[in-house]
Amino acid sequence: MQSLTNHFLVAMPSLQEPFFKHAVAYICEHNDEGAMGLVINQPIDVTVGELLDKIDIDNDKSQQAAGRQVFAGGPVKTDRGFVLHTPKPGYASSQSLSSEIMITTSKDVLASLTTEDAPEQFIITLGYAGWSEGQLEQELLENSWLIMEADPEVIFNTPINERWHKALELMGIDANKLSLEAGHA
Numbered sequence: 001m002q003s004l005t006n007h008f009l010v011a012m013p014s015l016q017e018p019f020f021k022h023a024v025a026y027i028c029e030h031n032d033e034g035a036m037g038l039v040i041n042q043p044i045d046v047t048v049g050e051l052l053d054k055i056d057i058d059n060d061k062s063q064q065a066a067g068r069q070v071f072a073g074g075p076v077k078t079d080r081g082f083v084l085h086t087p088k089p090g091y092a093s094s095q096s097l098s099s100e101i102m103i104t105t106s107k108d109v110l111a112s113l114t115t116e117d118a119p120e121q122f123i124i125t126l127g128y129a130g131w132s133e134g135q136l137e138q139e140l141l142e143n144s145w146l147i148m149e150a151d152p153e154v155i156f157n158t159p160i161n162e163r164w165h166k167a168l169e170l171m172g173i174d175a176n177k178l179s180l181e182a183g184h185a
Contacts, residue, residue, distance in 0.1 A: 004030040004136070006098045008154070009037065009145040010167045013178050019075050022164045025129050026084065026150055028103055035131040038073040038082055040123060040155050041163040046070045048113060048124060051081070057107065059114040065122075066114045069160065073125025083109055084155060085122035100152040121156035146171060 009025040025037040049066030052059040059066055073082055083104050085094065093106035102119075112118050131139070139145055148171050158166045168175050 004035065004147060006101070006150050008148050008150050008167055009136075010148065010164065010171070012144055012146060013175075015144045019072070020129075024154065024163045024167050025074075025145075026101075026155060028082075028097060028128075030136070032133065034133050035136045037129045037131075038071075038084060038125045039129055040071060040073075040084070040125070041160055042072040043069040043160050044072050044126065046126075051124065051126075052110060052114065055081075055107075055110070057111045059111075061114070063114040065118060068123075071123060071125040072127060074127045074129030076128050076130045078127035080127065081105060081110065082125045082128060083113070083122055084125070085109070085119035086152070086156065088119040091119070098150065098152075101150065101155070121152075123155060146173070 004027045007027050009027060011020050011023045015021060019042070020039070022041070023039045024041045025039050027035055027037040029036045047066060048068045048070060049059050049061050051070050072078070085102050085104070086100060087096070087102055088094070091102065091104065091109060093109060094102040094104040096102050113122060140147070148167060151170060154163055154166050154170070165175050
């Protein structure tokens with residue numbers, strides 16, 4: 001199977017596991033050993049400013065970014081933070097995932113998020129979704145997920161509660177016409 005890095009996994013309605021119900025997961029890495037992704041549409045009751053306070057990073061609460069929601073990126077290592085952001089010169093600790101999306105876990109990037117040095121757009125997740133070798137491929141065979149190339153507009157500019165519907169819409173799918181039943185022709 002080709003790598004699904006820089007793709008979205010869009011949960012099918014039949015995927016009823018509470019964490020992944022109507023989830024949109026951005027795949028950061030996918031290879032023969034498994035996959036790692038971040039769910040981009042499951043907000044938690046923590047703002048960027050509150051998170052930075054909890055990890056003792058000074059931040060400017062007057063900045064709009066301080067009030068942004070933090071996301072539950074997945075059920076694995078929920079104490080670990082990830083920042084998906086648009087490219088920014090000088091962010092040596094960030095890894096490029098595409099020409100429009102970078103990822104980092106660096107504290108110096110976190111410290112910049114409520115300053116003028118922040119990337120133009122970003123989201124923070126706590127935790128990640130992980131799939132062991134062959135697990136994601138099996139879930140795809142079970143029709144748990146739809147796959148599409150990632151679109152930064154969905155991550156950074158689509159309201160949180162509309163991301164699942166927007167991803168489906170970009171694939172030409174009407175969410176109201178999706179069945180809860182999965183099958184093979």
